[in-house]
Amino acid sequence: MASINRLLGSITRIAALVRKELEGIIKDRMALIVLVLLPMIITFSLGAYQFRVLTIADYAKVAVINQDTSIGDPNYDFADEFFWELVEKANDSVCIVFPLNDENIANFLLWRGDIDAIIIIPFGFNSHLASNRDPEAPIPVPAYINVTLDGTDLENQGKVIDCLTSAIADFKIRFNFTKDEVIPVITAVMGPTEEQGIDLRVTVPLITPLLLIGGIMILTSQCIVGDVPLRRLLLTPASKSEAVLAKVLAYLITGIIQMVIIIGILSVVYHYQPSGSYVNLVLCLLCISLFGITLGVFISIISNSRLQANQYFIFAFLTLVVIELAVPVADVKNASPLHMAREAIINVASRGLPLYYAMPPMIGLLIYSLALLALSLAVFSMKRSVV
Amino acid sequence: MAEKFIELRGVHVRVGGKTILSDVSFYAERGEILAVIGGSGAGKTTCLRVMTGQIRPVRGEVQVAGIDAVRDREKLEHVLGYVPQLDETGLYYEFSAIRNACLFARMYGIPAREAKRRAREILEVLGFRSEELMKKPVGQLSGGERKRVSICVGLIHEPQVLLLDEPTTGLDAHLRVDVLNYLRNINRQYGVTMGIVSHDLETAEFCDRVAVLEKGHVVIFGNPKEFVRSIQAKYAFILSFEKLTDNDISKIKSLRIVTKVLPVGRRTLKVFIRKIEEPLNVLVDELEKVGLTPLSVTSSDITFTDYFRLTAMEKEEEPYFPRSH
Ligand SMILES: Nc1ncnc2c1ncn2[C@@H]1O[C@H](COP(=O)(O)OP(=O)(O)O)[C@@H](O)[C@H]1O
Ligand SMILES: [Mg+2]
Numbered sequence: 001m002a003s004i005n006r007l008l009g010s011i012t013r014i015a016a017l018v019r020k021e022l023e024g025i026i027k028d029r030m031a032l033i034v035l036v037l038l039p040m041i042i043t044f045s046l047g048a049y050q051f052r053v054l055t056i057a058d059y060a061k062v063a064v065i066n067q068d069t070s071i072g073d074p075n076y077d078f079a080d081e082f083f084w085e086l087v088e089k090a091n092d093s094v095c096i097v098f099p100l101n102d103e104n105i106a107n108f109l110l111w112r113g114d115i116d117a118i119i120i121i122p123f124g125f126n127s128h129l130a131s132n133r134d135p136e137a138p139i140p141v142p143a144y145i146n147v148t149l150d151g152t153d154l155e156n157q158g159k160v161i162d163c164l165t166s167a168i169a170d171f172k173i174r175f176n177f178t179k180d181e182v183i184p185v186i187t188a189v190m191g192p193t194e195e196q197g198i199d200l201r202v203t204v205p206l207i208t209p210l211l212l213i214g215g216i217m218i219l220t221s222q223c224i225v226g227d228v229p230l231r232r233l234l235l236t237p238a239s240k241s242e243a244v245l246a247k248v249l250a251y252l253i254t255g256i257i258q259m260v261i262i263i264g265i266l267s268v269v270y271h272y273q274p275s276g277s278y279v280n281l282v283l284c285l286l287c288i289s290l291f292g293i294t295l296g297v298f299i300s301i302i303s304n305s306r307l308q309a310n311q312y313f314i315f316a317f318l319t320l321v322v323i324e325l326a327v328p329v330a331d332v333k334n335a336s337p338l339h340m341a342r343e344a345i346i347n348v349a350s351r352g353l354p355l356y357y358a359m360p361p362m363i364g365l366l367i368y369s370l371a372l373l374a375l376s377l378a379v380f381s382m383k384r385s386v387v
Numbered sequence: 388m389a390e391k392f393i394e395l396r397g398v399h400v401r402v403g404g405k406t407i408l409s410d411v412s413f414y415a416e417r418g419e420i421l422a423v424i425g426g427s428g429a430g431k432t433t434c435l436r437v438m439t440g441q442i443r444p445v446r447g448e449v450q451v452a453g454i455d456a457v458r459d460r461e462k463l464e465h466v467l468g469y470v471p472q473l474d475e476t477g478l479y480y481e482f483s484a485i486r487n488a489c490l491f492a493r494m495y496g497i498p499a500r501e502a503k504r505r506a507r508e509i510l511e512v513l514g515f516r517s518e519e520l521m522k523k524p525v526g527q528l529s530g531g532e533r534k535r536v537s538i539c540v541g542l543i544h545e546p547q548v549l550l551l552d553e554p555t556t557g558l559d560a561h562l563r564v565d566v567l568n569y570l571r572n573i574n575r576q577y578g579v580t581m582g583i584v585s586h587d588l589e590t591a592e593f594c595d596r597v598a599v600l601e602k603g604h605v606v607i608f609g610n611p612k613e614f615v616r617s618i619q620a621k622y623a624f625i626l627s628f629e630k631l632t633d634n635d636i637s638k639i640k641s642l643r644i645v646t647k648v649l650p651v652g653r654r655t656l657k658v659f660i661r662k663i664e665e666p667l668n669v670l671v672d673e674l675e676k677v678g679l680t681p682l683s684v685t686s687s688d689i690t691f692t693d694y695f696r697l698t699a700m701e702k703e704e705e706p707y708f709p710r711s712h
Pocket of ligand 2: 431432433472552553
């Protein structure tokens with residue numbers, strides 16, 4: 001009975017503290033800027049500038065399907081030779097090229113993000129090329145190859161195109177083709193549609209976590225160090241863990257508002273629509289938001305002044321961004337929260353995969369958040385605060 | 388004998404290898420107002436933090452409302468109200484007085500409606516006349532008003548003991564008296580035992596008991612009225628002269644009717660007169676007999692401040708405290 005009463009008392013206090021926090025956020029001009037202005041400025045500037053993401057560690061995986069059974073030159077199988085040409089160029093272009101038989105399986109793998117491109121050498125490749133050997137033929141009969149790219153991933157698209165063009169060039173030199181005999185037909189799937197205009201399926205997974213984490217961190221990194229009267233509240237039956245929990249809850253609500261604003265701007269201005277369900281996207285974004293909140297709260301607890309909290313925030317945020325954008329080590333990148341966030345959004349919103357596929361990064365983010373929360377509570381309980 | 392309701396016994400506090408309080412002892416009985424007075428850095432705030440359990444003394448006992456503040460810190464929460472020195476550390480400036488009070492009340496599980504009723508009642512005792520004032524953001528109130536809001540927050544859970552850190556500091560003279568009078572009203576109305584920390588000796592006048600701190604030591608502790616009584620005077624006059632020499636002061640001191648003399652200005656003295664008939668006439672007569680004619684004579688009160696100044700002066704005249712000139 002006593003413990004139930006204690007729990008009820010605790011819930012009452014947390015509810016009151018959440019309400020206080022939200023009222024404070026509403027009255028805070030900084031919060032308004034972060035919640036409304038920042039997403040607007042950044043999403044609007046998206047239209048003028050397309051993000052290119054630099055990564056070196058990831059190999060683009062290319063499945064090659066050879067469907068050509070036509071007869072051409074008696075000495076060479078051009079389709080086979082072209083495949084080996086691709087294999088040879090793969091390493092320089094940071095690609096991995098491998099043969100596959102079933103087009104359906106290839107499409108499924110592409111959709112899931114397991115591979116980045118499918119190259120199909122269609123029936124007729126050999127016979128078309130062989131007909132160009134006739135010096136009397138005035139017009140070249142082009143041999144097409146069909147390339148399907150994963151539209152959600154700009155960097156890997158670049159790698160595949162690079163591999164493809166250098167393979168075609170060397171192939172033509174080797175067999176003395178001098179005109180446009182080999183023509184790739186390239187389609188990017190799951191990528192930006194014409195109506196969307198910009199690469200939303202690429203940029204949204206990058207911009208949204210940046211906005212969500214950065215924005216909420218600006219606010220939460222001040223939320224304890226800047227809450228001076230909190231120390232007086234701690235002289236009441238309210239405990240430090242209740243105070244921290246209330247802050248996390250309040251900012252989670254704020255985070256939801258932030259999401260609605262960001263998605264709202266994207267859909268109104270750019271007609272953005274996630275490929276999957278909104279529910280999955282929101283669940284993803286909640287994990288991302290929670291990570292930003294707990295990191296901010298942690299910063300706020302270890303800081304001794306508002307200024308120091310700001311400096312820690314800038315340091316932490318830059319570290320996150322640099323690891324995501326510039327560190328070429330795959331293991332480090334895969335453990336990076338921003339990378340997890342991007343992965344999760346790509347899978348549920350750009351590819352439209354079921355939530356299951358976003359689980360590993362989401363669980364990763366949750367583990368980070370819980371660890372930060374535990375650390376925050378431990379540090380806070382040791383910190384002596386006096387009024 | 389009444390119950391000791393606030394009590395420090397032989398308290399030592401060290402922070403970072405530095406002794407801040409050494410052998411500090413004082414107490415207040417139930418329903419009394421205790422003043423802890425000292426200069427800046429004397430250790431007043433530290434005394435309060437010891438009473439609220441925020442700081443643990445290395446030695447000594449602290450008891451507040453019958454609770455051991457060292458061992459049972461948690462139990463203090465319900466019986467103790469605290470008004471910190473700076474209002475910005477104790478109030479949410481963007482919230483109104485009522486909202487601040489309600490927020491703190493919710494921490495004690497007091498229902499919102501009851502909290503509002505109490506807040507209004509206390510604010511009224513504290514001189515808040517209009518509803519508008521109670522609903523204005525605290526940041527837009529004046530210093531004196533804000534201090535009273537902070538006091539209201541400290542009282543919202545009906546504590547048995549209220550501790551206040553320099554409630555009058557930074558206020559204009561008339562507001563200082565106002566706040567102290569309001570505290571007296573609260574003390575009477577709710578029977579709250581109070582501990583007031585101040586660097587202002589005048590505060591002692593409003594209190595039942597006073598402890599003076601100097602560099603972490605208690606140098607004076609007792610009932611201010613008894614200290615005033617120890618001057619053994621019934622009347623006090625402030626005399627000003629055209630010129631005043633040390634010799635003149637000695638002459639005045641040796642007068643039969645004068646118990647103490649306190650220089651208050653370059654040519655001004657406060658003289659304390661024992662109980663006699665027609666003190667003013669007798670004083671002027673006696674002064675004329677030794678050849679002194681004051682420019683003006685003003686009747687004055689005998690206060691704890693006088694006692695404090697007199698003892699400080701007498702201490703300085705002791706031979707083993709040579710003056711540094
Ligand atoms: N946390 C602390 N660390 C080191 N010294 C402190 C700390 N708190 C107070 N002091 C020192 O203790 C002395 C008394 O401080 P305090 O109780 O705040 O004085 P008061 O309230 O009378 O001005 C001061 O000299 C102050 O510098
Ligand atoms: Mg102080």
